[in-house]
Amino acid sequence: MYKIRFENLGSLAIHFIGIGGISMSGLAELMLHEGASVSGSDTAPSELTEKLARAGARIGYPQKAANIPEETDVIVATAAIGPDNLELVEAKKRGLPLLTRAELLGQVMSCYHLPIAVSGTHGKTTTTSMISMILLEAGLDPTVSLGGNLAPLGGNFRIGSEDYFVMEACEYKNSFLSFCPRIALILNVDADHLDFFKDIEDIRSSFRKFADKLPPEGTLIISRDIDRFEELISGLSCRIVTFGVHPDADYRPEQISYDELARASFVLKRGSHAGELRLSLGVPGRHNVLNAAAAVAAIDQAGSIPDDRIQAALLSFSGTDRRFQKKGSFGGVTVIDDYSHHPTEIRAALTTAANYPHRRIWCVFQPHTYSRTKALFHDFAEALCLADEIVLADIYAARETDDLGISSKLLAEEVSRLGGSCRYFPSFEEIENFLRANCVNGDLLITMGAGNITKLGDSLLQTR
Numbered sequence: 001m002y003k004i005r006f007e008n009l010g011s012l013a014i015h016f017i018g019i020g021g022i023s024m025s026g027l028a029e030l031m032l033h034e035g036a037s038v039s040g041s042d043t044a045p046s047e048l049t050e051k052l053a054r055a056g057a058r059i060g061y062p063q064k065a066a067n068i069p070e071e072t073d074v075i076v077a078t079a080a081i082g083p084d085n086l087e088l089v090e091a092k093k094r095g096l097p098l099l100t101r102a103e104l105l106g107q108v109m110s111c112y113h114l115p116i117a118v119s120g121t122h123g124k125t126t127t128t129s130m131i132s133m134i135l136l137e138a139g140l141d142p143t144v145s146l147g148g149n150l151a152p153l154g155g156n157f158r159i160g161s162e163d164y165f166v167m168e169a170c171e172y173k174n175s176f177l178s179f180c181p182r183i184a185l186i187l188n189v190d191a192d193h194l195d196f197f198k199d200i201e202d203i204r205s206s207f208r209k210f211a212d213k214l215p216p217e218g219t220l221i222i223s224r225d226i227d228r229f230e231e232l233i234s235g236l237s238c239r240i241v242t243f244g245v246h247p248d249a250d251y252r253p254e255q256i257s258y259d260e261l262a263r264a265s266f267v268l269k270r271g272s273h274a275g276e277l278r279l280s281l282g283v284p285g286r287h288n289v290l291n292a293a294a295a296v297a298a299i300d301q302a303g304s305i306p307d308d309r310i311q312a313a314l315l316s317f318s319g320t321d322r323r324f325q326k327k328g329s330f331g332g333v334t335v336i337d338d339y340s341h342h343p344t345e346i347r348a349a350l351t352t353a354a355n356y357p358h359r360r361i362w363c364v365f366q367p368h369t370y371s372r373t374k375a376l377f378h379d380f381a382e383a384l385c386l387a388d389e390i391v392l393a394d395i396y397a398a399r400e401t402d403d404l405g406i407s408s409k410l411l412a413e414e415v416s417r418l419g420g421s422c423r424y425f426p427s428f429e430e431i432e433n434f435l436r437a438n439c440v441n442g443d444l445l446i447t448m449g450a451g452n453i454t455k456l457g458d459s460l461l462q463t464r
Contacts, residue, residue, distance in 0.1 A: 001099070001103060002074055002097035002098070002099055003107065004074070004099075004104070004107055006034070006107075006108075006111050009031065009034045009035045009036045010035040010036070012031075012036045012037065012073050012074070013036070013037040013038075013039070013069065013071045013072050013073045013074075014028075014031055014036050014037070014038055014039075014072070014073065014074050014075075014076060015038075015039045015040060015041075015067075015068050015069065015072045015074070015075050015076070015087075015091075016028050016038070016039070016040035016041075016076045016077075017040070017041055017063065017075060017076070017077040017078070017081050017085065017087045017088060017091075018040075018041070018042060018063075018077060018078040018080065018081055019040025019041060019042055019049060019052065019057070019059060020040075020042035020043075020045075020046045020048050020049040021042075021048075021078050021080075021101070022048070022146075022147055022148070022156050023078075023101060023105070023145060023147065023156075023168075024040075024076070024078055024101055025048040025049070025051075025052060025156070025157070026145050026146075026155075026156055026157030027076070027101065027104055027105060027108070027145075028040060028052055028057060029051075029052060029055065029157055029159070030108065030143075030157070030159055032052070032055050032056055032057060033159050037071070038052070038056070038057040038058070039057060039058040039059065039060075039067070039068070039069050039072065040052070040057060040058075040059050040060075040067075041059060041060045041061065041062070041063045041064075041067040041087060042059065042061060042062075042063070043061065043062050043063065044061055044062070045059075045061060048155075051155075063085060063086055063087050064086050064087065065086050065087060065089070065090035067087060068087055068090055068091060068094075068096075072096060073096075073097075074096065074097045074098070074099060075087075075088075075091040075096050075097070075098045075099070076098075076099050076100070076101060076104050077098065077099075077100060077101070078100075078101050079100065079101065079102070079172065079173045079175060080399050100175070100178065101175070102175035102176070102177075102178035102179070103178045105145070105167070105178065105179065106178035106179045106180055108165070109165055109167070109179055109180050109181065110180055111162060111165075112143065112162050112163070112164065112165035113162060113163050113164070114163060114164050114165070114182050114183065114302060115164075115165045115167070115179075115180065115181045115182055115183075116131060116164065116165065116166045116167070116181060116182070116183045116184075116185075116298060116302065117167055117168075117169035117176065117179050117181035117183070117184050117185070118131070118166070118167070118168055118169060118184075118185045118187070118294075118298075119168075119169040119170070119171060119176055119184065119185060119186050119187065119207065119210060120185065120186055120187025120188045120189070120223075121171070121187075121188050121189060121190035121191075121192050121203075121342065121344070122187065122188055122190065122287070122342065122344055122345050122348070123187045123188065123287065123290070123291045123294075124147060124168040124169070124170070124187065125146055125147045125148045125168060125320050125323065125339075126283070126288060126291045126319065126320060126323055127185065127187060127291040127294050127295050128144070128145075128146055128147075128166055128167065128168050129146060129148075129150050129317065129319075129320050130291060130292060130295035130313070130314060130317055131166050131295045131298050131299060132144045132146075132150070132153070132158070132166050133150075133152065133313040133314070133316070133317045134295065134296075134299050134305060134309065134310050134313040134314070135164055135166070135299075135302075135305075136152070136313070137309045137310075137312055137313035137316075138305045138306070138309045138313075140160075140163065140164060141160040141161040141163065141164075142158065142160045142161075142163070142164035142165065142166050143158060143159055143160040143161070143162075143164065143165045143166070144157065144158040144160070144165075144166050144167070145157055145165075145166070145167040145168065146167075146168060146320065147168045147170070148320040148321050148322060148323065148339070149320060149321040150320045150321075151318075164302070167179075169181070169184070169210070171193065171203065171206050171207065171210070172193045172196060173193075173196050174206055174209075176210050177206070177209055177210060177213065179210075179213070180213065181213075181214065181218065182214075182215070182217070182218045182219070183218065183219045183221065183298055183301055183302060184210065184211065184213075184214055184218070184219075184220050184221070185220075185221045185222070185294055185297075185298060186207055186210070186211065186220070186221070186222040186223065186226070186232070187223055187290075187291070187294055188223055188225075188226060188344075189203060189204055189207050189226050189227075189232070190203075190342065190344050191203065191375070191376065192342055192372065193372075194371055194372065194375040194376075195369065195371035195372070195400070204228075204231070204232065207232060208231070208232050211232060211233065211236055211238075212236070214236070214237075214238040215237075215238065216237040216238060217238075218238040218239070219238060219239040219240075219241060219301045220233065220236060220238050220239070220240050220241070221241045221242075221243065221294060221297045221298055221301065222240065222241075222242055222243075223242070223243060223244045223249075223290070223294070224242040224243065224244040224246035224248060224249040224250075225244035225245060225246050225249075225290075229242075239301075241271075241297050241301060243290065243293040243294050243297050244290065244293070245290075249271075250270070250271030250297070251268060251269065251270055251271060251293045251294070251296060251297045252268070252269040252271075252293070253266045253267070253268055253269075253289045253290070253292075253293055254266065254267050254268075254269060255267045256286070256289060258284075258355050260357065261284055261356060261357070262284035262285060262352050262353075262355035262356045263280070263281050263282060263283065263284050264280070264281050264284075264285070264286065264288065264289045265278075265279065265280040265281070266278075266279055266289055267279075268292075268293055268296060270296075270300070275307070277296065277307055277310065277311070278311070279292060279296075279310075279311060279314055279315075280311075280314075280315050281314055281315065281317070282314065282315050282316055282317050282318045282319075283317060283318065283319045283323070283324070284324055284352045284355070284356060285324065285348060285349075285351070285352035285355075286348070286351065286352070287348040287352075292314055295314075296310060321337075322337050322338060322339040322454060323338065323339055324336055324338050324349060324352055325337045325338070327457050327458070327461060328461045329461075330460050330461055331436075331439070331440075331441060332440070332441030332442060332443075333439045333440070333441065333442075333443045333444075333445050333460075334357070334358070334443070334444050334445065335445050335446075335447070335457045335460060335461055336353070336356075336444065336445065336446045336447070337446070337447050337448075337454050337457050338446055338447070338448045339448075339449075339450055340448050340449070341367070341368040341372070341448075341449050341450035341451075342372070342376070343376055343379035343380050343382070343383040344383075346363075346365070346380070346383040346384060346386075346448065347383045347386060349446065349448065350363060350383070350384075350386035350387055350446075351386065353387075353444055353446060354386070356444060357442075357444070358442070358443065358444035359440065359441075359442030359443050359444070360388040360389060360440075360442075360443045360444070361386075361387045361388045361389070361443075361444050361446070362387065362388070362389045362390075362391065362435070362439060362443055362444065362445040362446065363384060363386075363387035363389070363390050363391070363446050363448055364390075364391045364392075364393065364431060364435070364445065364446065364447050364448065364453065364456060365384060365390065365391070365392055365393070365448045365449055365453075366392075366393040366394070366395070366396050366447075366448070366449030366451045366452075366453035367380065367392070367395045367396065367408060367411065367449065368395070368396050368398060368449055368450040368451055369395070369396070369397065369398050369399070369400050370395055370397065370400050370402065370403050370404045370406050371400060371404060373395055373406050373408075373411065374404045374405075374406040377406065377410075377411065377414065378414065380411060381411060381414040381415045381417075381418055381420070382418060384415050384420060384422070385415060385418050385419060385420040387420070387446075388421065389421050389422075389438075390412075390415055390420050390421065390422040390423070391422070391423050391424075391425065391431055391434065391435070392408040392409075392411060392412045392415075392422065392423070392424045392425075393408060393425070393428065393431060393449075393453060393456075394407075394408050394426055395407065395408055396449060396450070396451025396452065396453075398450075398451065408424050409424050411424075412424035428455065428456050428459070431456060432456060432459055432460060435460065436460070445457075445460075
């Protein structure tokens with residue numbers, strides 16, 4: 001693998017294929033900040049690419065061989081880049097060294113005194129944000145890499161000192177196996193990304209390999225609620241700290257109550273750590289109680305931060321974009337936007353909605369990828385039935401081209417078979433017209449999915 005000499009970045013010319021990605025753009029920003037010459041490409045301009053261009057990056061659209069400058073030293077590509085990509089073909093033709101996004105991120109992590117990596121099928125962005133906000137509240141200066149935008153950071157990436165690097169660690173295509181954290185979190189392990197993993201056992205094996213990468217002086221923070229939890233930790237040489245509702249968890253929330261906006265207050269038992277911690281959250285939902293418990297466990301392992309700073313940070317943290325985010329209202333209908341695209345996440349969001357002010361809960365769901373929809377078909381239908389009214393948009397294909405014989409129309413039929421009130425429309429325009437005609441004052445409308453469904457909520461809010 002090509003090794004970057006970080007002490008001599010001023011002489012490095014690096015080209016990013018897919019520079020507009022949420023993680024790639026942050027890495028490009030960091031390389032620019034450290035003095036490297038940065039170029040890149042993407043399919044079309046975006047806010048992220050325009051920000052990089054203003055900072056000095058040379059960016060070409062669309063992706064083509066001519067985008068790669070002659071002086072390029074190394075190519076960085078995302079996992080989504082296929083072997084027939086014109087720039088990747090050109091790079092190989094020219095014999096340029098190639099790093100994946102994850103490999104570069106792993107090398108960057110090694111430059112920090114305390115790299116913290118947050119993994120899990122669900123909750124990575126929120127938990128990474130909570131840890132980051134606590135460090136900032138304590139007057140520290142972390143470098144942060146997120147999979148979503150966080151308002152206090154002004155985006156998804158923050159360049160800080162070389163003390164703390166807090167980042168998400170995604171399991172897709174085993175990307176997180178390129179990382180080298182000193183503190184690693186495993187929030188949960190669920191069946192997902194089944195276009196890459198064979199089954200849940202393959203996924204569990206990947207998370208175990210991630211845990212194995214911790215050095216003996218490192219710490220694994222892991223949910224005690226994970227099924228067959230012992231298999232994931234058996235024989236590890238690092239320190240192990242647990243969180244969850246399990247009675248044996250080191251960090252265990254108790255006495256949980258909710259306010260009128262579904263935001264939790266609770267007592268966090270801290271095991272061997274001195275004293276319990278009373279917390280009130282600024283974000284709604286039971287799942288965020290567990291995210292907060294994991295964040296506090298990580299903070300306690302990272303250093304000594306006063307309890308009042310932890311409490312203040314978690315109370316002021318109002319969430320990241322597209323995580324049960326209130327966007328506004330039209331005609332007395334509250335519009336929430338949510339990134340949930342897995343049955344477990346849908347259940348969490350709709351359970352949260354049940355504790356939120358509402359007359360009826362409308363869930364407008366856009367399934368994400370054919371492979372996920374097919375693999376978890378019945379689970380999706382069951383989870384969606386938690387809403388009073390369900391509207392389905394067409395499946396967002398993302399990286400896929402084969403529909404695998406699955407469709408939103410078939411999913412709507414399954415939801416209806418289970419007793420849900422469900423309708424399918426093939427266009428956003430039809431969905432918007434239906435919602436305007438049928439939502440009434442006091443209803444709660446959630447646009448849900450990892451694709452472009454957020455545009456529907458924006459359109460509804462344009463005319464209030």
